[in-house]
Amino acid sequence: MPTRSRNVSSVALRLPQRAEVWLFDCGEGTQHQFLKSDFKSSQVRRIFVTHMHGDHIFGLPGFLASCGMAGTGQQQIDIYGPPELGKYLDACRRYSKTHSSYPLQVHVTEPGKVYEDDTYIVSCERLKHRIPAHGYRVVEKDQIGHFDVKKAANLGIPPGPLYGQLKRGEVVTLADGRKVNGADLCGPTIMGRKFVYCTDTVFCENAIALADQADVLIHEATFAHQDAELAYQRMHSTSTMAAQVALAAQVKQQLILTHFSPRYAPGNALELKDLLSEAQAIFPNTIMAKDFLTYDIERSGEAKQVKVSA
Amino acid sequence: MPTRSRNVSSVALRLPQRAEVWLFDCGEGTQHQFLKSDFKSSQVRRIFVTHMHGDHIFGLPGFLASCGMAGTGQQQIDIYGPPELGKYLDACRRYSKTHSSYPLQVHVTEPGKVYEDDTYIVSCERLKHRIPAHGYRVVEKDQIGHFDVKKAANLGIPPGPLYGQLKRGEVVTLADGRKVNGADLCGPTIMGRKFVYCTDTVFCENAIALADQADVLIHEATFAHQDAELAYQRMHSTSTMAAQVALAAQVKQQLILTHFSPRYAPGNALELKDLLSEAQAIFPNTIMAKDFLTYDIERSGEAKQVKVSA
Secondary structure (H helix, E strand, O other), X not given: OOOOOOOOOEEEEEEHHHOEEEEEXXXXXXXXXXXHOOOOHHHEEEEEOXXXXXXXXXXXXXXXXXXXXXXXXXXXXXXXXXXXXXXXXXXXXXXXXXXXXXXXXXXXXXXXXXXXXXXXXXXXXXXXXXXXXXXXXXXXXXXXXXXXXXXXXXXOOOOOHHHHHHHOOOEEEOOXXXXXXXXXXXXXXXXXXXXXXXXXXXXXXXXXXXXXXXXXXXXXXOXXXXXXXXXXXXXXXEHHHHHHHHHHOOOOOEEEEEOOOHHHOOOOOXXXXXXXXXXHHHOOOXXXXXXXXXEEEEEOOEEEEEEEEO | OOOOOOOOOEEEEEEHHHOXXXXXXXXXXXXXXXXXXXXXXXHEEEEXXXXXXXXXXXXXXXXXXXXXXXXXXXXXXXXXXXXXXXXXXXXXXXXXOOOOOOOEEEXXXXXXXEEEOOOEEEEEEEOOOOOOOEEEEEEEOOEOOOEOHHHHXXXXXXXXXXXXXXXXOOEEEOOOOOEEEHHHHEOOXXXXXXXXXXXXXXXXXXXXXXXXXXXXXXEEOOEOHHHHHHHHHHOOOEHHHHHHHHHHOOOOOEEEEEOOOHHHOOOOOOOHHHHHHHHHHHOOOEXXXXXXXXXXXXEOOEEEEEEEEO
């Protein structure tokens, strides 16, 4: 449930290269959070839903209804989630007489590849929760390194259609009979970034597999380490479970904890800062999500922004 | 849809004598507004829903789920609304696997009496909207005036069981054969207060009948007077329609306008203050709702609080 300082779950992945935002979960009040942020709901192109609990989906009907009303030319929205998600959205639309002014497509997720285009692959894995839940992994594909125009000119290769082939790393035969390997003219491969979102789940091997070598892992940490029994009962994670996942998966940049129980609010015997310390003892590069926190997943000067709501 | 400064519809009627809150509509984010207010969701005992549009109901599933989780001993909640309301709530609970920890009862409203107890009668009337919509009227029953103990003593009536009968206005025969009319020992009748909530609707006679002699009328005013054509198309009210209803119904204390189109945000050709002026020209005792506005419906020193979210 929301508190005065933290809303329920929704994370926005900003892809500035294509002016798109992808949402992960959409708890109640997500559209209100958008209004208070610099994100535009009209840029939301895909929504990935982890599971059907209310704190992850009760904001969807309102978010989708408002997208159609803003008159900002909302593009198609593709929604990915459990089999009941489509039925839930249909029921909400039917009973509330909401008519979508833009195309809306709901896809049922199965473990494995969920979505792919030229640049990204999104996959999911089954997590361990009271009801079926999926974690999501977004992988930016590796790109061939930057083409060295100067080097090509020094080899006496004239600008033109050949450049396109060389840029793609192909072997090309020049007019004078010389063979040139495009790969020799390209810089080192530009490694794609990896972003993983795991909630809700108790510690599980699938989370480690999903988070393998991720640049950034957002993982739930509902409970403190000493409340591990509660965590197993309710199938949620402790802060130390989240850190163990990050450590085992060799997360490269950052573990971001989120989805905290209100029982650790300031003034209680255990507070959120204790959950953070526990996690950092295992995985030092850990921070805590808070509403409107923005994190840049960096790579050679470029940045992809991740916005996290706790 | 919500804006940065105004949330969607929900009005809370506080009954301090019984530590209860009755809600009228429950748009998305109502539970978040509760957290920011001095209202306790655990005191919500009844929820009256006007119609099935999302901006009036999308906050219900989350509100009801959180009521059960707060561990504050939530009492029973009775919900009143259109026939589809129960099905909508069932679908949301079924798909989100929400289990209520307190009794929840859904009642289908028909024009006429909706609820009655010793102190209050709630009734509703069909309004004129794109889908079936009801306005609600809460009437506090008139009470017999305060019993004058001094006057009774002066008449030589001994304190005891007779006082109870006299307080109820009954005629009593004393031991010495005198007949005393209790009504003569009671002060003037304490008039009950009347609160009426009309949304969503275009101008209609039923709204006038429902608001008859109300102390406070909350009426929607989606559009400015010059946009009356839009109001008729979309079956919403202009500010002047709302004022005309208040005038014709002889509203006694206050008309409160709410449910404004975002098109009148500051900086536009017409602003909300223009809607207010238009209404005040017809019904001077008009104010505009804003989030967290509290209005006391006064009566001889006592107060019943009304909280209004636009």
